[in-house]
Amino acid sequence: MLAHLPILQVILPLMAAPSCLLIRRTTLVWLFTLAVSIAALVVSVLLLQQVYAAGPITYELGGWKAPWGIEYRIDLLNAWVLFIVTALSSVVLSAAHTSVQKELGASQQTVFYALYLLCFAGLLGIVATGDAFNVFVFLEISSLSTYALIALGKDRRALWAAFQYLIMGTIGATFILIGIGFLYMMTGTLNMADLAERIPPLSESSTVLAAFAFIFVGICLKLALFPLHLWLPNAYSCAPSIVTAFLAATATKVALYLLLRFTFTVFGVDFSRAQLPLDTLLIGLGLVGVFAASIVAIYQANIKRMLAFSSVAQIGYMVVGIGIGTATALQATLLHLFNHALMKGGLFLVLAGLVYQLGGCRIEHFRGLGRTMPWTMAAIVVGGISLIGMPLTVGFVSKWYLIAAAIEQQFWGVAVLVILGSLLAVAYIWKLVEAAYFQAPQGDQGAVEKREAPLGILLPAWLLIAANIYFGIDTRLPVEVSTAAAQFLLGGGAQ
Amino acid sequence: MLLASHYNYWIVIALMMIGLYMVIAQGNLVKKIIGLNIFQTSVFIFYISVGKVDGGGAPILSEGESLYSNPLPHVLILTAIVVGIATTALALALTIRIKRAYGSIEERDIQAAEARQEQAVPEIHPQPQAPAGKEK
Numbered sequence: 001m002l003a004h005l006p007i008l009q010v011i012l013p014l015m016a017a018p019s020c021l022l023i024r025r026t027t028l029v030w031l032f033t034l035a036v037s038i039a040a041l042v043v044s045v046l047l048l049q050q051v052y053a054a055g056p057i058t059y060e061l062g063g064w065k066a067p068w069g070i071e072y073r074i075d076l077l078n079a080w081v082l083f084i085v086t087a088l089s090s091v092v093l094s095a096a097h098t099s100v101q102k103e104l105g106a107s108q109q110t111v112f113y114a115l116y117l118l119c120f121a122g123l124l125g126i127v128a129t130g131d132a133f134n135v136f137v138f139l140e141i142s143s144l145s146t147y148a149l150i151a152l153g154k155d156r157r158a159l160w161a162a163f164q165y166l167i168m169g170t171i172g173a174t175f176i177l178i179g180i181g182f183l184y185m186m187t188g189t190l191n192m193a194d195l196a197e198r199i200p201p202l203s204e205s206s207t208v209l210a211a212f213a214f215i216f217v218g219i220c221l222k223l224a225l226f227p228l229h230l231w232l233p234n235a236y237s238c239a240p241s242i243v244t245a246f247l248a249a250t251a252t253k254v255a256l257y258l259l260l261r262f263t264f265t266v267f268g269v270d271f272s273r274a275q276l277p278l279d280t281l282l283i284g285l286g287l288v289g290v291f292a293a294s295i296v297a298i299y300q301a302n303i304k305r306m307l308a309f310s311s312v313a314q315i316g317y318m319v320v321g322i323g324i325g326t327a328t329a330l331q332a333t334l335l336h337l338f339n340h341a342l343m344k345g346g347l348f349l350v351l352a353g354l355v356y357q358l359g360g361c362r363i364e365h366f367r368g369l370g371r372t373m374p375w376t377m378a379a380i381v382v383g384g385i386s387l388i389g390m391p392l393t394v395g396f397v398s399k400w401y402l403i404a405a406a407i408e409q410q411f412w413g414v415a416v417l418v419i420l421g422s423l424l425a426v427a428y429i430w431k432l433v434e435a436a437y438f439q440a441p442q443g444d445q446g447a448v449e450k451r452e453a454p455l456g457i458l459l460p461a462w463l464l465i466a467a468n469i470y471f472g473i474d475t476r477l478p479v480e481v482s483t484a485a486a487q488f489l490l491g492g493g494a495q
Numbered sequence: 496m497l498l499a500s501h502y503n504y505w506i507v508i509a510l511m512m513i514g515l516y517m518v519i520a521q522g523n524l525v526k527k528i529i530g531l532n533i534f535q536t537s538v539f540i541f542y543i544s545v546g547k548v549d550g551g552g553a554p555i556l557s558e559g560e561s562l563y564s565n566p567l568p569h570v571l572i573l574t575a576i577v578v579g580i581a582t583t584a585l586a587l588a589l590t591i592r593i594k595r596a597y598g599s600i601e602e603r604d605i606q607a608a609e610a611r612q613e614q615a616v617p618e619i620h621p622q623p624q625a626p627a628g629k630e631k
Contacts, residue, residue, distance in 0.1 A: 133571055140578045147585055156596035157612065160605055163589045167518060170531055170582050177575060178538055184568065185545050 002046070006059040006072040009043045009082060010125045010138075012036060017117035026109045030097040033113040037093050040124065041086040048079040052481070058130070067191050073130030076485045077334075081127045081257045084338055088249040088345045089120055091460050096242045098456035099352045103240045108152060115152075116246070119145040123254045132180045132190045132266070135258065136173065139222070142254075143169045146247065150239040158238035165231040172221030172228075179215030182207050195266050203271045212272065215262055223255035225319055226289030229312045236308035241352030244304060248311055249345035253337050256318055260333075263322070264489045273325055282323030287417050289316030294424035298431070303361045304351055306428055307344065310387065313421065314340045320414065321402055327486050329405035334482035336398035339386075342471065343395060346464030347383040350376060353453025353461060366432055368441025376453045377436045379465045384429035386468040389422045393472040397479075503544040510537035522602040524593065528586045535579045542572040 016036040023029045051057060056075040060066060074082075093116075100109055122142025126135055147169070151162035184190055186207050187198040202208050217228075224232040236244045263272040272278050290313045297309035314336070321333030351361050353376055358365045369377045386393035399422060406415040452458060471478055510533055517530025546568035554566040590600055597605050 133574075137574055137578070140582075144578075144581055144585060147589070151589060151592070156593075157609060159589055159593045159596055160609065163524065163586065163593060166582070166586050166589065167527060167531065171515070171518065171534070174535055174538055178541070181538070181542050181545060181568075190571075 002050075004059070005043055005047050005050070006057060006074050006128055007061065009040060009047065010072075010121055010128055012040055012043070012121075013117045013124065014121035017114050017121060020110055020114040020117060023110070026101065026106065027097065029110050029113045030093075030100075033096075033117060034090070034093045036117060037086065037090045037120065040120070041083075041090045044079070044082040044086045047074055048083050048481075051076050051079040052484075067189055067194055070134050071130040071191055071193070072128050073193065074128060076481065076488050077260065078127045078257065080334070080481050080485055081253065081337070082124060084253060084341050085120075085123055085127065085250045088341050088464075089246060091464055092242060092246045092249060092345060092349065095245075095349055095352065095457045095460040098454050099242050099356055100240065102356050103154060103242075104152060112149070112152060112240075115145045115149050116243075118142075119149060119246075119251075123250055126254050127257055130192045132183065132192055132195060134190075136177050136180060139173050139176065139258075142251070143173060143222075146251065149243045149247075150235050152240050152243070153238040154240070155238055157234070161231075161234035161238040165235045168221055168228075168231045172218045175214045175218030175221070177218075179211045179213075179218065182211035182214065186211070192261070192266050196268060199266070199271060200268055203275060208271075209276075212267055212276070216259075219255060219259045219262065223252060223259060223319075224312055224315060226285050226292060226312065226316060229289070229293070229315075232312060233305050233308040236311070237302055237305035241304075241348065241355050244308075245345055245348035245352060248308075248348050249341040252311065252315055253341055256315070256333070256337060259319075260322065260330075260489065269325075269490065279323045279325055282319050283411075283414060284323075286316040286318075286320035286323055287414065287421070289313060289319070290417070290421040291424070294421060294428070298424065298428045300428075301363050303363060303366070303432065304348070307347055307351070310425065310428065311340075311344055313425070314344070314387075317399070317402060317418065317421070320418070321405065324402075324405050324409055324411065324414070326405055326409060327483075327490055328401060328408055330486035330489055331479075331482045332398055332401035332405055334485055335394075335401055335478055338478050338482075339394035339398045339468075339471070342464055342467050343383055343386045346461055346468060347380065347387070349457060349461035349464060350379045350383065350453070353457040356457060357451055357453050363431065363435055366435035367439040368436065370437035372441050372450060373452050374450070375462075376458060379458070379461055380432060380436075381429075382465050383468060384425075384432065386465075386472070388425045388429060391472075392469065394468050394478075395472075397472060397475050503540070507537050507541040507544070510534075510540065524590045524600040524602065525587075527602075528583060528590070531586070532579070532583060535575075535582075539572050539576060539579075542568045542575070 013036055016032070020029050020033065023032060051074055056073060059072040061070040061072065100112055104112055119142050122138045122145065125138030126142065129135055129138065147162045147166045150165060151159055180190070183195060186202055186205060187195055189195060189198065199208060221228045236248060239247065263278065293309045293312035293316065297306045297313065300306035300309060318333045318336050321329045321336065354361045354365065386395040389395035389399040399418065403415045403418055406418065514530050514534025514537060518527050518534065521527050521530060546565040548562060548564045551562040551564040552560045554563040593605065594600050597608050599605060
């Protein structure tokens, strides 16, 4: 049983997805989906323990030896990402029932859970596999289900957002497919470990360069790195609230993992860093992304959309870390990967609660929320503080490492810009605080009745928000794992 | 002759550019989807032509054949074709629903409708609108 953990991680949600359609009762489907997600979480914890104790695990699918068959290879980096995805998915799902019942029609709910599990399986597959073509297949499984999930949004704008994302996502995925084709032409293999061995001697070849360019642009489209981020704000703000929380916490993290995997393991540090000006490009795009997205975020009246732009900015920080490329910087990226999942997962869940109670989450809805929904609003404030990166929250930890990495390399400008970027986050979070605590509630000012978000959503949201504080104080687990994972990435692909 | 001997790649590149151009330039959603299809098809042709071995036969065990084409790219691309069909089906389904919701499948009309919707500030539910309170 334990030997089969890597495949169980992926096959469990994949098999469970169609089974959802057989169950009629919506509560039962929800419980079933939640159980599958928690089972996946248990598997990922076991995997992480095994990898931490005994090093990378390889698993041959169907017993076919590696270069011919598909190989799953779990090392510290993907075990960590698998853990993040399954953990966040489980928390988000525990809030799903309440929110989905309100936002979706009865006939749509079963389909919703089936699509959710498909998307979940796709994301886990991308992370677990050690085969380049398998990455493309799982990428499309997760993307196609994501388009459908977004289109479930109530507003008709959700349809248009889903269509736009479909066009851009398909172009991105096809670019990755072209890149993989070029690599296969040159090396005759699709196995990532084999590719890592065979690419260095060919690094002068323009075909390999073209392959890298296609794969890089394709992944950046999925990642929503600054100039390619146009699909993200619409998709996040129109999708059902639970979908937004799930995607914000997991999908971009998986794309970032792919970027790390391809630049560091498959193409190798020598190729992507020494030969190409990738570091300048990533730092530049990352910083422009931080500023452009944060400034746009300040002017958004729709808060879901505001946080979506803030996500684009946060992706910028992570990419800056990859650009700097030292062990400390990669650690900052890996830490922020985890931390941002906690922040945005928590914040979007709270917004789900707001939408449940108020029917929307525009800035006007926030007036006086400090009095009518004290606990809900407190969650947003704590999450916002973490997003800004104040001490005692996780946001501080990752920004601290990022700035330390920039100073280590004498990139003073980068360090200053990262701090300035955080100040912009203060501006948009303050807008919410001002509306909630310094403006009178809507309606009768005499009788201020307390109408908290429903507990079914508020509790999971607070769980994530509390994790923001817990891991901001007790940083041992994420720091230990990310140190080891960063060293592993820089130490070359294989072992 | 480099140009003539690699004509398959020129076809791929031409199709790819035609497809991408259609996706970007066409305002009609169905035409965009057709462009996307041409773009994907060019990649299929690329994979299939990569697997060709000069003078090689079909990769089936038979007497007198010792040189075979590489079957792996063909198998890979079967998967990609299935993915392409799923994408097209989903895109068309979305187009039908967009047509019902917006009454048009022209990008320009939809964007105009979006802009109108964006400007109209939605009412705040469930509480009735009331003048902002004076207490602070």
